[in-house]
Amino acid sequence: MTHLARLERDALCDTFLATGPDAPTLCSPWSTADLAAHLVVRDRRPDLAPGVWVPALASRLEEGQAGYAAKPWPELVDLVRSGPPVWSPARIAPVDDLVNFVEFVIHHEDVLRGDEQVGPRRTVSQRESHAVWTSLNRLGRLLFRRSPVGVVLRDPDGTSTHVRPTTELGTVVLEGAPVELLLAAYGRRRVAEIEVLGSAEAVEALWGAPLGLS
Template identity: 75%
Template sequence: MTHLARSERDAFCDSLLTAGPHAPTLCSPWDAAELAAHVVVRDRRPDLAPGIWVPPLAHRLEEGQAAYAAKPFPELVDLVRSGPPVWSPVRLAPVDDVVNLVELFIHHEDVLRGDEQRGPRRVVADRESRALWRSLSRLARVFFRRSPVGVVLRTPDGRTLHARSTTELGTVVLEGRPEELLLTAYGRRRVAEIEVTGSKDAVDALWAAPLGLA
């Protein structure tokens, strides 16, 4: 069975090396090196993670990430490629796929679409696309929980997911491949190739809402 997160990690690392350390990303103001450092911290430094949510600890997170970003870029990318430490349960393929596939996919696209142009830059294998749809199915209500309008996600082959119940403002239908819908759910709709159906007021309200996990 294919280890999807491992394959996505390797592809991400190859794209990092092609782009170079100073390439722009969708996680502005981070460049490719800073984004890679973020992934390394996530993989290897759980002690710094509280800085994401606790402002007084944010400086430790920023300092740790900056230290990794300052490493020679090939060395930094090797750290990304090697993944979590050997003692981590995330080294197990099934756990890795659940914990890291979506994160690695999103950050890979952050590099590939760092020029802010809309649309895919690669062909995502059907098996990975199906896995991303399953992840989206589990998390869609969380991603769109702050939407003031109903949200329906639909793929070109007819799969449908009700991410948010309709409201007095109506419902917006978003149609695209699973990976494009996932990018939209993560707040990257500006570069996602999707078709949008709904009233202007409903669509404007959806795009004004904060989407994603944060």
């Protein structure tokens, strides 16, 4: 059975080919070509990664990414599809799933919802939905660590996970399909189809907080 990160990588590449290199993404001002280049750099150029955190090295990262973005579109998409080089630990399926599955789910939605409209554009398999829910259980406390209110995530079946303890401001319950909850957790609530339950004060405090890994 093909592992999840590979399935999502292939699905994203198919979407890239369908949309073309100039389509908008949720990672504005990045186009699909910019996003694809980012993924290639992430796979193949760990030497450029410090540019994310060290301002003095940011220009080197930008130049490297721009070089990939300028490649012919089919060639760039093939680079994304082929994945990390043979020396990368991510060539091992369990490692690939751990470090790349959520990344590809998020960025696939960044492309599919680049028009900023709310709601799903594809059918997500039960296997992938379960894996996303498992990831939310694993990462939820980290993703919502700066929330000033308690946070409960609940899927449509009623299964819930308490990812942030309640505070004096109360608790907010976010209900939706796992991919929709994942988008909200990564700061993309504007396009996530979720139901939000809680006091107006608590909800305002939650959405005013920086969410995600950054």
